[in-house]
Amino acid sequence: MQQYDVIILGAGPAGCATAISLCKKGFKTIILDKKSVSAQPVGENLDVTAKTILSELNLDVRSLDAAHMAAYHSVSLWANKTPVWKDSLFNPNGHGWHLNRAEFDNCLLNTAMQTGVEYLTCEQLEIETDIDQWKINFNVKAEQRSLNCRFLVDCTGRARVLSRKLSVPLFRFDSLMSITSSFECEGNEIATQSIIEAAPNGWWYSACVPGNKRVLSFFTNAKTDYFKMYADANKFYEGIGETTLLKEIVPAKELFSELTFRYANSEKPEKICGSNWISAGDAAAAFDPLSSQGISTALKMGVKAAGAVAVKLSTDSDSALAAYEKTYNDLFDDYLDQRQKYYASVFAWDTNDFWKTNSSINIKSLHN
Ligand SMILES: Cc1cc2nc3c(=O)[nH]c(=O)nc-3n(C[C@H](O)[C@H](O)[C@H](O)COP(=O)(O)OP(=O)(O)OC[C@H]3O[C@@H](n4cnc5c(N)ncnc54)[C@H](O)[C@@H]3O)c2cc1C
CATH class of the missing domain: 3.50.50.60 (FAD/NAD(P)-binding domain)
Structure with missing residues (x-):
C-alpha cells in the first residue's frame, strides 16, 4: 500500500x-x-484578481488569452432601471475571462x-x-x-x-438554484458583454463562452411554484420576455439547448x-x-x-x-453581509417571495 x-x-x-x-x-x-x-x-466567469x-x-x-475569451464589459440592470456598465478599461489590473x-x-x-x-x-x-x-x-x-x-x-x-x-x-442560507440553457452567439458587441438582470422571481445572467456560445441562466428559489414554472422550457423562454437587455439578443426558442439545473445556494x-x-x-x-x-x-x-x-x-x-x-x-x-445588501437593494419587487427571502439572512442547520 x-x-x-x-x-x-x-x-x-x-x-x-x-x-x-x-x-x-x-x-x-x-x-x-x-x-x-x-x-x-x-x-465560467474568472475575475482578474x-x-x-x-x-x-x-x-x-x-x-x-489564447484558450479563453477576454471579458471586457459587463452590464447589469439590478437596483433600478438604469443600466450599470463595467469596463475593464478602467481596471488597472486589466480584464478577467469567460472560461472554457x-x-x-x-x-x-x-x-x-x-x-x-x-x-x-x-x-x-x-x-x-x-x-x-x-x-x-x-x-x-x-x-x-x-x-x-x-x-x-x-x-x-x-x-x-x-x-x-x-x-x-x-x-x-438560501435555496438558490440555476436553470441554464445556451445558444450560438452572434459575436457582435452586445453579444460579447456579460449581462445581469433582476426580474420579478429571480435574476438572469448571460455570458459568451469560447466556441461561439452564450450561456443563459435564471437563478431562483428551488422547490417553489415559480421555480417549477421556469423549469419548463417554454416558460423559461417566455420568462426572458420579462427582461430588458437579454430579450434583445436571444434567438428563436428552437436554437436553445436543453435546460440543466444546479444548486447555487450559499452554504458552509x-x-x-x-x-x-x-x-x-x-x-x-x-x-x-x-x-x-x-x-x-x-x-x-x-x-x-x-x-x-x-x-x-x-x-x-x-x-x-x-x-x-x-x-x-x-x-x-463578509460575503453574507454583502449578499444580503445586494438583494435588498432591489426595490422593484421587494414584496415578491424571491426578493423577500433573499434580502434577509436565514440560516437553516442541516445535520448530515
Ligand atoms: C450555476 C453556477 C454558476 C457559477 N458561476 C460562477 C462564475 O461565473 N464564476 C465563479 O468564479 N464561480 C462560479 N460558480 C462557482 C464555481 O463553480 C465554484 O465555486 C468552483 O467550481 C469551486 O471549485 P472547487 O474546486 O471547490 O469545486 P469543483 O469545481 O466543484 O470541483 C470539485 C471536484 O471534486 C470532484 N468530486 C466530487 N465528488 C467526488 C467524489 N465522491 N470523489 C472524488 N472526487 C469527487 C469533482 O469531480 C470535481 O472535479 C458557479 C456555480 C454555479 C452552481
Whole structure:
C-alpha cells in the first residue's frame, strides 16, 4: 500500500491549487477524483484578481488569452432601471475571462502533474480512519486499490465527501438554484458583454463562452411554484420576455439547448478542519454565483489550506489550521453581509417571495 503525506479528494480549482502548493513545499501529494468524461464543470466567469494566484501556481497566465475569451464589459440592470456598465478599461489590473471551464480545470490539473503531483481517476471511493492515518479505498477501472496518508483534504465541491463522512453539520442560507440553457452567439458587441438582470422571481445572467456560445441562466428559489414554472422550457423562454437587455439578443426558442439545473445556494459546514483534515473551495464554503468569486476563492483558499497543512505536518501545531478556519469564517461572514445588501437593494419587487427571502439572512442547520 502506498503512503502519501497528503491525499486530496477533488481535482477542481481548490484541489489543484492545494496540491500544487503542497508539492512545491516538498510533500508527497496525490489527487483522487471521480471525474467522468461527461461531467461538465460550471462557472465560467474568472475575475482578474485570480491572475496573481495563478502565476504563483506556475500557470502561464498569457495562455489564458489564447484558450479563453477576454471579458471586457459587463452590464447589469439590478437596483433600478438604469443600466450599470463595467469596463475593464478602467481596471488597472486589466480584464478577467469567460472560461472554457473544462479546459481551464484540465490546464490546472496538468500544471499540478508537471509540478510533481500524482493523479488518479477513481470510482467507489471509501474513506477509513485510524488514529494517525487515513486509508482511502477505491477502484481504478475495476481494480481495487488503497492508499494511506497522514492528512486528508476535501476539495470535492458541493459534494463535501469528507465532511459528510465525518457528519459535520451544514448551514444553508438560501435555496438558490440555476436553470441554464445556451445558444450560438452572434459575436457582435452586445453579444460579447456579460449581462445581469433582476426580474420579478429571480435574476438572469448571460455570458459568451469560447466556441461561439452564450450561456443563459435564471437563478431562483428551488422547490417553489415559480421555480417549477421556469423549469419548463417554454416558460423559461417566455420568462426572458420579462427582461430588458437579454430579450434583445436571444434567438428563436428552437436554437436553445436543453435546460440543466444546479444548486447555487450559499452554504458552509460548521467545521472546515480538524487535526488531520481540511476542506477548501466549495467544500468549505459555497457562494452565490452573483458574487462571481467561487473560482478565485477556491484557488486562493486552496493555497492557504496548503500553508496550514504544511505547518501541521512539519511542527504538529494546530495554530495554522485554526487561523485558516478563522480566515474562511470571516470571509464568509463578509460575503453574507454583502449578499444580503445586494438583494435588498432591489426595490422593484421587494414584496415578491424571491426578493423577500433573499434580502434577509436565514440560516437553516442541516445535520448530515
Ligand atoms: C450555476 C453556477 C454558476 C457559477 N458561476 C460562477 C462564475 O461565473 N464564476 C465563479 O468564479 N464561480 C462560479 N460558480 C462557482 C464555481 O463553480 C465554484 O465555486 C468552483 O467550481 C469551486 O471549485 P472547487 O474546486 O471547490 O469545486 P469543483 O469545481 O466543484 O470541483 C470539485 C471536484 O471534486 C470532484 N468530486 C466530487 N465528488 C467526488 C467524489 N465522491 N470523489 C472524488 N472526487 C469527487 C469533482 O469531480 C470535481 O472535479 C458557479 C456555480 C454555479 C452552481
